[in-house]
Every structure is written in structure tokens, then in C-alpha cells.
Amino acid sequence: MEEALRGKRSWVTSRGWLLIWDPATLATFLWDPRAANKIALPQWASPPAAGTDCALSGDPTGPADCFTLVVLEPFESESDDTALWYCHAGGTSPPSPWTRHVYDLGGSWLSAPWGKFWTKRFVSSLTACRGKFYWPASADKYGVLEFSPEASLTTLPMAKTGDVTVPPGAAYARAFKYSLDLNGEVHVAWIFFTGHEAEAVVNIGIYRVDLAGKRFVRVDSIGDRAILAGGSSWPFAGWCPATEFGLLPNSVYWMHPYQSRMYVYDVGSNTEEVRELGEGVREPSRPPFWIVPAHH
Secondary structure (H helix, E strand, O other): OOHHOOOEEEEEEOOOEEEOOOOOOOOOEEEEEEOOEEEEEEEOOOOOOOOOEEOOOOOOOOOOOEEEEEEOOOOOOOOOOOOOEEEHHHHHHHHOOOOEEEOOOEEEEEEEOOOEEEEEEEOOOOOEOOEEEEEEEEOOOOEEEEOOOEEEEEEEEEOOOOOOOOOOOOOOEEEEEEEEEEOOOOEEEEEEOOOOOOOEEEEEEEEEEEOOOOOEOOOOOOOOOOEEEEOOOOOOOEEEHHHHHHOOOOOOOOOOEOOOOOEEEEEEOOEEEEEOOOOOOOOOOOOOOOOOOOOO
16 A cells, blocks of 8 residues: 555545555556555646645435545645635536635634644534534534535534533633444544543543434444544544454444544443554554544
8 A cells, every 4th residue: 555655645534445646647546455456536736735625415326426625735834724625526527626615714812831823714624424524623513524616615603512521720611522423423523631641541432422402412322333533634434344354343443643543432431442552563654543444
């Protein structure tokens, strides 16, 4: 796999496919690394940096055939645009060219050790479910991205969950948020932590996003599945059949974005195990990332 990706830019999706871009030829395609399948896409003159969110609306080889790919541009400073790229492909019509869409979600004041600062709101942890795209906009809002065929972004009000963990001595809770599709319903995994670089995890929770009821419902079972989250593309989350791949059923495997450490969380018993990574292993040529088996 390393040889197949060498010299190319890539993005992982939660459906097991990778989006690949070759800077030498501008060739752009979806690739299933387990089956070595490729699906050609329109050439892309100037894609964003690798490692950002990439969401695929459905199985590109399924009976519907039509699918949409969305890639988010990184947002690193207030001078950056909040923007995304998308491409409609599959079916009997020619694929659409890659289109850049700049959006405006406003902004908010945030607190930091050095004081308060203003920052733009931007899309992160994007997932596809039933033909639309969703992201956790805040503790009391969930974002929706739809196409008709142009992009349209809205946010839905949500009731805050009652079990948000605020660490002792802290003014508010901090969490990594990972959105994903389970059984055709949007779910979100919250990793609550303390410290500027998440030095300690204080709680992990899986919630079904009840969009009709506008609430988060904590779940105590995801069945024989393992959620895989974090890594070099820290907003990424996907899942795979647990027993089939030798993983703990009803669990979350979370790679810490700043440390060589993985947390294995048992959803049913609310317990976790910390595993140190990288001991006795040579430094990889690129930061680690998850690849899940291709599935619907």
C-alpha cells in the first residue's frame, strides 16, 4: 500500500475507499485498497492538503451508482476561507467537475489560557448518511450539508446532553467529536479530555443523533462493531465488523492525535484500556491513519 500511495495525495473515507490524487498527471480516482478497485474521477487541478475530511455519500459500486464526494479545505488561521470541494459522479451522466464552495457559518468567542479570541466556525468531522452530510457544529447544534445539486449548509438546534463531563477546576468541557453513520442513523462519538493537548481522557460516549427529536441519545451498544477514530486525520471516524477483524466488539479504538497512544473503550461496560504505540517499531514514512473495510 505504501508504494501505491508514494508521491500521491490521499484522503480516507469512512466507507473504506481512499480518494487519490496524482500531482504528476492530475489523475484523480477512488481506490479500494483491499480489492484494488479503482473508479476514475475528473482531473483536479488544485486540491486541498491531504489529511482533511473526505466524505463519500454512498457505495460507489452500489445499485444506485450515483454518489457525491466532499473534501474540506483545512482551516488554520482567520485569513483562510471556510470552503469545501465536491464532485457528483456515477450513474449514466458524466461526472461533474470539482467545484469549490465557500461558506459562512459565522463565528464565536473562545477561551484559551492566554485569553478570549474570535474564530470562524467551520465544518469538521463530516459524515454521510441517507444522501445528506452531517457534522457536529457545537454542543447544541448539528450541521446539515445537502446538494440540489449546489451545496447548501444549515444547522439544527439540539438539546444539550446532560452527561457532558466538565473536569474539576475547568470552566467548560473539551472534547474531540467524531460523526459517523451506524445502521443508517447519524451517531457521534465524544472524547472528553483535559489539558491543551488532551493529556488525559476523562470520558468517552457514543450518542445517536435524534434529528427529529433534536436531542442526543446515549447508546450502550453498537453490536458487533468497532468504531475506529482519530489518527493523523483526527476528525476521521469509521467502523468495521469487530469479530471478523479480531477487534473487541461494542468498542471504540481511538488514536490520540498528539501522542503515540491508543485508547480502547468498551461501550457496554464504560471501561477503557490505554495502549502505547510505536515501541520497537521504526518511524513510519507518514503519520498513521485508519483504513476501514469497504461497506455500505
